[in-house]
Amino acid sequence: MPSFLQMNDCLSTRNGHLYIEECDTVELVKQFGSPLFVFSENQIRENVQRFQRAFQNGWPDGPVKVLPAAKANWIPAIQRILASEGCGCDVYSEGELTIALEAEFEPSLISVNGVPKDEAHIYRCVDAGVRITIDSLEEVPIIERAATELNKVAHVRLRLKPALPGFTRHSDFVGEGLVPTDVAALVYKGGLTFDQVMEVAPRLLRTKNVELVGFHQHHGRHSRMLEYWEEQMRQFAREIGRVCRALDGYQPREIDIGGGFPIPRDPFNAATDYSEPLQLAALQGISNLLKVFGKGVRYRVLASLIDLFETHPNQTPAYSIEEYAEVCTRTLRQELLRHGVSLDGVMLQLEPGRSIHGNAGIHLTTVKSIKRMTHPIRWTYVIVDTTEFWFTGGRYEHHLHEYVFANKVDHPLVGKADIIGRSCYGDRILPIVPIPDVEVGDILAILDAGAYQEVSMSHFNAIPRPASVLVHGRQAELIRRRESEQDVFRRDVIPERLQRIRNRVPSEEKR
Template sequence: MTLHVAGLDAARLAQAYGTPLYITDARRLVENVRRFHAAFQRHWAGPVRVLPAVKAGTAIALLAHLRTVAEGCDLFSEGEYEAALRAGFAPGAVSLNGNGKLADPGFIERLVRDGARITVDDIGELDAIEAAAARAGVTASLRLRMRPDLGDDWTASDFLTECLPVFIASQAYKAGMPTADLLRAGRRILASAHMELTGLHAHFGRHRATVAYWRAAGRATACEIIRCLDAWGGWVPREIDIGGGFAGPGDSVGRQAPRSFAIEALALQALRLLPRQGRERVTAALLRMARRHVPAAQPPAAPPTFDAYAAAMTGELARGIGNRLDLRRTVLEVEPGRAIFTDAGCHLARVLGVKRQERPLPWTWVITDTSTAFLPDANTEKCRFTVRTDPARPATGTEVVDMTGLTCDADRIVGDVRVPAGMAPGDLVVFENTGAYNEQAATNFNSLPRPASILVDDGGPRLIRRRETVADVLARDVASDGASDGASDAASDGAGDGASDGADAGAARG
């Protein structure tokens, strides 16, 4: 038995494409979209559209696969819009969200001219949109993004960067229009000859994975919709978009961080009362004790099913709207990101070395050729990715290690993970459930070239993004004082590195 990813031999993939390597299973991605659509359609009286969040995975080849099962997509920027068009999505099928539209009036002109659906995030966007529509002699198709009040929810948000309860964290998020602006914006659009209000939009984000959280979201959305219907007498939305934020299979947001911060802080304060040697002995003993209880394999979290989410959200939404709308004629749109991308992607890396220490504290680091710079959700969302190693490798027992990267940062990708004892340079490691956001948010920290990306479908693996070169990393630098930046020479020297990735792809199909 050897290490496999997406049904393929990991060693052959590493030989063909190099490491580190992003891998997306197109079959899993497409299946997730189908399951998501089926779940929401079961619980909604009218039509349902699934609009995958492009920000979770922007490769054009990947979007082209999504287009076979999704009627549209959720976008945020001109770059994402261009990628969606190149993948074959129609402008009228997208949802262009976010307040970034204000940064470039030319982009608004393009959206209006193309007939794209614009989700208005800020009342200040309306001047530019109306003027662009008047100049083009068209009617701009608009939806308004609401800020529904989730109520008095003081449970902790899973977004640990906020360290806030859901109520405050959801209010701190900038997106959407405050209710007063929302009602004014609706009245203005309905009075305009150049703008049409087609629907309402809300997005709560992944504060909690629980069904109770999504019931509250459904109630809050319905309440805000009723408020709009009361203010804009006679207006009927053609579509209601409830955004994304749903957890999916393999979700690991927040699992990297300890849940016992307060208790640990008190214990650390108590240790300060001991002399240094005593502190070290007690701490080392506690570490060894804790590591004895690390499981051989930590399964990913098991969030509610797509069906459970759909029943909770749409049930409360429909109850709250009541007979104010004929939901059989109202399109429900959903914009999943993590829910469909997470378990469709993994990351293949190679061990560079293993470092062990006994004093003053026992620690073992497995250093890989990847990094949290390439898997940023390990830091930003405290994701605890599932780690797999080669099952065929001889091992005498197991040990608990920190799986780390190659940058000058702490670069702790997954801490306290149990792996076969005696891992060595050259061993392959798979980080699972990395398919959402990691490649899109990867950086060039330490001037490292970003990894290649492949897509696996029924035809086998194929390169969809080449590996960057050092020349790519330095290409934007502008030379000063007459010195050559060397970009042209370096680009020609390194051109073969990216182009050769995948030359032996056929061998990886075993």
């Protein structure tokens, strides 16, 4: 059995083909075209239910609500699935708020995060009755004014910014490089310091049309290690206790711990090898030394070394939802009680994104060309009809996805190749990976592509973006159509004066 099938999710193999739920992925490509995003409804529901059960088991004091992050996959059909599960929704932008309201999430379970929030957005939030997570001092007077003018109560939470001094390992965010997590968390824009909280919290408690319902925090996916989550909860509880004491015993009704939980085959930042700077330095030194042996020897040796260095460094599966839930709830409860915060009836909220959607989606793409170079370096390129620009989040965050050839799941791996996309960029989707005996027309399935990938696609090279399909058992339904060339250019406007300009061929070329 291939290792990727040992995760007990929506994928299986039958007669050498990859299935998602009860649908043959090869047949899906025949029906809907290639490339294609495919999402499993049952996997999304199962992920939500596991989070709900696991956190509720560890939080006996009050209700638990899962508020999946819309940013991870805001396709309206998928948001409808989440709403039907009784979830809330974590939104950031005006557009995400529109999707959440149209999906009919309970407004009190819509968490509006982000900074800055403009005035129109805040007015709409107050009018809709959603939770506004205050993340800047400038929001407060606008919220007060909106509540007064609309004659409605604004329900708000304060986003705290607990420091993480107990976790100094490097951050998994590529943009942070080798920066320690505690430093990366401090310099991130989100959250209010204790002094900023105390500047606005007493005012909020005095304001007639504003109700402070609790606290929020979100540090995100700096690490998959349990120690990181333990430190988050410890410091969040400490900060809540500190604020409550300063507010003469205020007791929150809601506590939102944010998200950032990984999935088992987590592709996020999996391509980053933190020994890479040393490897590159060694490779450069060896390259210079090999010049004395001539270019033939130098190229052969360097090709072997590159193959050796191009590893998959982060292949250890992440912890389970249940393990993250246990450490989060145990630590948070213990520390809140230690700091004098009552838990009686307190609603615990969490905002997972990639851990709801990641393993519920795959990307199917067709092999269009196979190029082999034998001299001066042996190299094989398998060129497919997708592009890394449809994996934009992965491109910038060094994702490394598991993959399988969907029509050759049980074929032996007989060589190595770069999986290359169709754009004019290098488009190295999967570098130097084992492959079976690949032929033009084979279907490659890129796994764990359900979070951030589809919703962050770009129009690089003016290529129309692919379709998305939702499967439910044997049923497959289109939930986002394939774009046409007209779709690519639909926002463009050519000023009238430029429309009158015609190509001017230089006189010497005319002759």
